[in-house]
Amino acid sequence: MLRALRQQLDLSQGQLAQRVGLDRSYINRMEAGERGAPGADVILLIADALKLGAPDTDALLSAGGHPIRALVTLGLDDPTLLALARILTDETLEASARASLRTTIDTVIAHWGKSREAPAPGPVAKRARPSATTLPTAGNGGSR
Template identity: 35%
Template sequence: MPESALGRWLRAMRDARDLSLRDVAQRSGVDHAYIYRLETGAKESPSDDVIDKLTTALGSAPRDAEILKFLALNTNVDPSLAEFAVVDPTVTPSQFQMLTTVVNRGAKADYATSLARIRRFMDEEDEGDG
């Protein structure tokens, strides 16, 4: 089955809380089979209502919920970027969104280097505003 960034993010959120598909389904009122299809990438672009139910059921931190909502609207995000942001909880939603626009011309994505550049740019912008 194809993987998706949304699926990886959702699965990581569920795993972090040690919940089964059925646990999340029961808490959210969303069918466990549909959640499974979202996690595996067989389904994409869930409605805002479904995303809200899932984030509530998972007790998501605002960062996790915001990134999940972004991924529901942007289905072309590289799944490895979602994995990178799961592992590095310091990646903010705005930095994550900026990372989705980075083009790696033929090279393997180096999200850590790109993130460092984005952070430097953001710091320079903040200094210019002050």
């Protein structure tokens, strides 16, 4: 994948290596699959040097076994992400409440996409839309 992206820009391995500050042989071994996956920091340097957009950057990160750039940037210990993950995987919470949260998140993502003139991320668009419900609260009989 790296080779194809590099060649689309008509860059040699040496030119890419120079842009990133790595040795040409390192780039060669990565493209040939002769070394383990580089760290997310190296992949992000390469993505920036190639001026890749989010989809290609995320594909490179994924190929290297790393989360998407937004998660790398925020960190997997981001309190908001952790809270969302816990809620969305909490099997003691009614499925309708989790579906309602997903609907709310999808609405925010759709609005963000329109305001940024960017499409919503793929996984959201591919997921079946749950019916609209409300999250339980202390006042309407919810347990959590």
